[in-house]
Amino acid sequence: MGLKLSSKKRAKRSDLVDQQLQKDLIQENQTIKIIVLGTGDSGKSTLLKQMRIVFQGGLPENDKKLYKDTIRANIIRDMVSLLKAAEDLEISLNESNKSLAKYFYSSVTPDSESLNQELAFQNRSKFQIPDQLIFINNYTWRVVDVGGQRSERRKWIHHFDDVDVFIYIVAISEYDQQLFEDSAINRMHESMSLFNKTANSENFKEKNCILFFNKTDLFQKKLKTSPLSKFFPDFNFENDPQSGHEFFKQKFLSIGRNHNRHIFTHFTCAIDTDSMKLVLEAVNVTIIENHLKKDGFI
Known part of the structure; x- marks a missing residue:
């Protein structure tokens, strides 16, 4: 009798183990690992925050409470800096400036409704963002944001294993700027x-890539006073945003071209949540299709 009960317990335990293994396998198959790469200040952490805003209905309340004091402090600090600069440069403030003060000071009140957008604009140097899990329908994105500054790149190698797709972000507006670390090098x-180095490395040479050309709003403004041909002599087209977009798109595609992978391109302003919603929804379709193809379902 005892042996019979023991046998039943073992069988039940075995069934439970099998069920858990099956559950873990399903969960693993529905988890998509994405790594976000790019140079410093290209907009990586802003993109991740927008993912959370778009797909998860906004940032968690705990995050908002953690960040909002810093945001207010940054605004007040910048206001003080501007006032000091105006005094040093002997710039007088006219009456029209006073009407603007109410708008700026209202932005630092505890009930500011634009907190999601303010948080999206905050820089990685102020807030360290960990690996994130983003739940979209039946899938889980495990998104890894690694540092873009030269000193941080040695850490990337630890995140390369089992990546399904990599996102690379280019700050297209930085065509006329130099590195913080080396002023002789164009950004x-x-x-x-x-x-x-990334796209043609052993880890990524056959991985599909989603390429974001970010900060298009700044790019458009800069072209009016900073001609693209001044910094890229091989640019022989009209000095307008569309020509500039296509020029850099072709440059990056030629670098990463590989018959065994696809590169999908998007031109973005990462701090604009409405436009990013459309882009990220398209990216989601691309990532899911890529995942299903990899697993042989389509």
């Missing part, structure tokens, strides 16, 4: 070099 050239 766009640095981004191209980094993309070449």
Whole structure:
């Protein structure tokens, strides 16, 4: 009798183990690992925050409470800096400026409704974002954001295993800027070099890539006073945003071209939640299709 009961217990335990293994396998198959890469200040952490805003209905209340004091402090600090600069430069403030003060000071009240957008604009240097799990329908995105500054890149290797797709972000507005770390190097050239090393590395050479050309709003403004051809002599087109977009798109595609992978491109302003919602929904379709193809379902 005892042996019979013991046998039943073992069988039940075995069934439970099998069920858990099956559950874990399903969960693993529905988890998509994404790594977000790019040079410093390209907009990686902003993109991740927008993912949470778009797909999870906003940032968690705990995050808002944690961040809002810092946001207010940053605004007040910048206001003080502007006032001091105006005094040093002997710039007088006219009456029209006073009407604007109410708007700026209302932005630092505890009940500001634009907190999600303010948080999206905050820089990684102020808030360290950990790996994130983003739940979308039946799938889980495990998104890894690694540092873009040169000093942080050595840490990337630890995140390369089992990546399904990688997102690379280019700050297209930085075509006329130099690196913080080395003022002799153009930031766009640095981004191209980094993309070449990443996209053609053993880890990623056959991985599909989603390429974001970010900060298009700043790019459009800069072109009016900073001609693209001044920094890229091979640019022989009209000095307008569309021509500039296509120019850099083709440069990056030529760097990462590989018959065994696809590169999907998007031009973005990552701090604009409405436009990012459309882009991220399209990215979601791309990522799910890529995942299903990899597993042989389509």
